[in-house]
Amino acid sequence: MDSLINAAARALAAGDPLGALNRIALRDDPPALALRGIAMAQLDDLPRARALLRAAARAFGPREAVARARCTVAEAEIALVSRDLAGPAAGKDGALDAAATLLAARGDAANAGHARYLAARRLLLIGRLDEAARRLDAIDPVALPPASRAGLELVAAGIAMRRLQAEAARTALARAATAADRAGIPALVAEVQAAARAFAAPAARLVSAAGDRPLLTLAEVEALLATDALVVDACRHAVRGGGRVVALGRRPVLFALARVLAEAWPGDASREALLARAFHAKAADESHRARLRVEIGRLRAALRGLSGLSATKRGFVLQPQDGVAVAVLAPPVEETHAALLACLADGEAWSSSALALALGNSQRKVQRALEALAAEGKVQAVGGGRARRWTATPLPGFPTALLLPGAPLHG
CATH class of the missing domain: 1.10.10.10 (Winged helix-like DNA-binding domain superfamily/Winged helix DNA-binding domain)
Known part of the structure; x- marks a missing residue:
């Protein structure tokens, strides 16, 4: 490559897209097209960036497979930033994995590792945590430049936060901050700082019959789930206790009943309250009461081994195994969607x-x-x-998707 291409590449690596464009803006040879595409991506003109990268990939000759693979990796990163998670540009069709394999075979360990990190990042965004973690474990962080290392650590922190592993998330964020400082790219430093703020933000609130208690951080949520308490988790629509998890995300009526009963514990919940929350019944008739009996039977079967469920004169009451406490974990801000x-x-x-x-x-x-x-x-x-x-404009106090995601949509 000539000196202008090398200088533009160094400027892009340092996060200076304008400096790169000053050197190659008037050139239309394949390397210049590719670097212009990356520069436009850094300037947030994603449609133009994608068009330039595709033009560069077409212009590279059959003997320039490494250059085409690098274009594939760059386009995949643009797809992730633009949240095109279902399209082939994001690596869904295996093109990103093929590019990573080719780059690794040709000795480009840095770009091969970056491609694998992007694949893990996509898996994190769509909630496939186990597969994302396996992808990260296969990456040698030593081979990555500081900017890619920071991105890899952010993905590791995101996986830890979704798994409610506060200490692992804190450690990964510290490594990401160190790598971002070494990279010296202001936008990357700001991204790491935003992730750290999300980690420190309230993750949930504890609800009981006495009312809401102070908001909990991710570490406090992790500590609560490590106790023997029976936790009705309104963040993930599940009931947890004794190392068991009963997922009720696809059974909204049962979860609504469980939450009303848990909020009323140690007292009982009235039939009227259960009907209003679970069935949205303003005026209950005999058909509603019959359906309530059926759903209570289903909930009793679902919670077998975790808690009993007994009838009282005015409604029903939870009777957790071994007399453990009951807690309701809810998002800091509750919205329909x-x-x-x-x-x-x-x-x-x-x-x-x-x-x-x-x-x-x-x-x-x-x-x-x-x-x-x-x-x-x-x-x-x-x-x-x-x-x-x-x-959307972020709501005040609203939890990030990295913390407690997974509540199903209503309607």
Whole structure:
């Protein structure tokens, strides 16, 4: 490569896209096109960046497989930033893995490791934590430049936070901060600082019959779940206790009943309260009461081994095994479409298909939820058709998706 290409590449590595463009803005040879694409990505002009990278990949000759693979990696990173998680550009079709394998075979360990980190980052965004962790374990961090090392540690911190492992998340964030400082890229330093603020922010609140208690940090949530308490987790729609987890995310009526009963414990919950919360019944009739008896029987079967469930004169009461305490863990801010708003609270523009993939819901269900939130002025659409993206202003006190995600959409 000539001296201008080398100088532009060094400027991009240092986070100086304008300096890179000053050297290659008027050139249209393949290396210059690729570097211009990366520069435009750093300047947040993602459509132009993607077009330049694709033009560069087409222009590289058949003997320049390494250059084409690097274009594939750069385009995958743009796809992740633009939340195009379902498309082939993000690596869904195996192109990113193929590029990583080729780069590693040709001796480009740094870009091969970066490609594998991007694959792990995509898996984190769509909630496939175990697979993301396996991808990270296969990466040698020593081979990565400081900027990629910081990104890798952010993914490690995200996995730890979603798994409620506070100490592991804190350690990964400290390593990410060190790597970002070494890289000397202000945008990367700011990203690490934002992740650290998310980690320190309230992750949940404890609800009881006496009312809400102070907000809990991630470490305090982890400590609560490590106790013998029976925890009704409204962040992940599950009941936890004794090392067991009863997932009720796809059984919303049962979870609503469990939460009302837990909030009333050690007292009983009235039939009227159970009907109002679980069935939204304003005026209960005999059919509602019959359905309540059926659903209570199903809940009793689901919680067998964790808690008993007995009838009282006015309703029902939880009787946890071995007399352990009962706690309700709820998000700091509760919204009808909390999980959707948690994803959008990261400040990025998401497509409805990416949101559906991340939340494990159908795209049509996500679109209905977005339309409802747009009508309330909580989200807004940018663009149209397949290019439409959704954004939202972060709600005060709203938890990041890295902390306690997974609550299903309603409706």
